[in-house]
Amino acid sequence: MLLISWCCPVLANQFGVKVRHVKLVDNDQGYRVDAEIDYQLSPLAREALEKGVPLSWNVRVEIRRPGLLWTPVIYKQKLRYTLQYHALLKQYEVKAPDNHLEMFLTLNAALNFMSIPKQNELIDKQLIAPEQRYQLAIRSQFHRESLPAPLRPFAYLNQQWFLSSPWFIWPIQK
Template sequence: MLLWLVLLPAISCADPSSTEIRHAELIDHHDGYQIETEIDYQLSATAKEALDKGIPLAWDVYLEIRRPGFLWGPTLYKDKLRYTLQYHALLKQYAVKDPRGNSEMFLTLTAALNFMSLPHPIRVIDYQLLESGKRYQLAVRSKFNREQLPVPLRPFAYLDSRWFLSSSWFLWPIQK
């Protein structure tokens, strides 16, 4: 077990992602750009069981705009949106807490996941951030936040592939 804990980051990297970024793009909003993305959440049976037992599950959606470089280009824009999914046994509904802190109730898990699949960034990206004629990269990732799980569950969440609910980085080229 000790050895597993040491090899933990390596195992995490080899995460067979059950969450996928379907699509991401930068769209022109009224007063700036906004990132639109579509995330497909797939819960494992273990995760579903934990959710039904009242354990909240949280994902952090990372939105970044980077300039491609030799190794790591500079990150021009960075945003993190946290979505927390929890089951209300009394009402038999699923509650989703969005990045603004608002809760939305859903009768089905699919409806709740659908709501989460279209994250709404809070910040609008300034037009000045992106110079025309240059290439950029839009990077999106939804990372399952194991640290929001109850303490006894955390070590197993890091080691058990059934708890590997994060997506890998999704990179989308942008030409301005």
């Protein structure tokens, strides 16, 4: 598998996780992060899923205040999504951050559900001062440690398990 992933960059490019867009939406009570994340599973990950291996991602949301020397994080939130296949019902189950279970007949439907992260709480407006510049950063990090133990060492070595997105940073428009 490693050999396939290393020898076939085309295949490697067909899967992965990308943040399409992100923005901060101003509600009356606070700010809400509106983002879209594109999940494309590798053949190996798809096979593991269909064999009953649950896959988990941590969607990390941060608001940063860029500085000259360092960039402090003034707000951060972690949203855990877990995707699992139920062979009996032939449905895909997504466990949302609020522990709510959603069942889907197709994998695409499940991934579409996951593509729009749902925050449990709004961001306090007091955190963001009007005169400061801020950045909104988001990434979806594949949680290898939730894989079965025998699979973990290979998940760190096999590119088909490289299912995390890089940090997507967007300036906050006020």
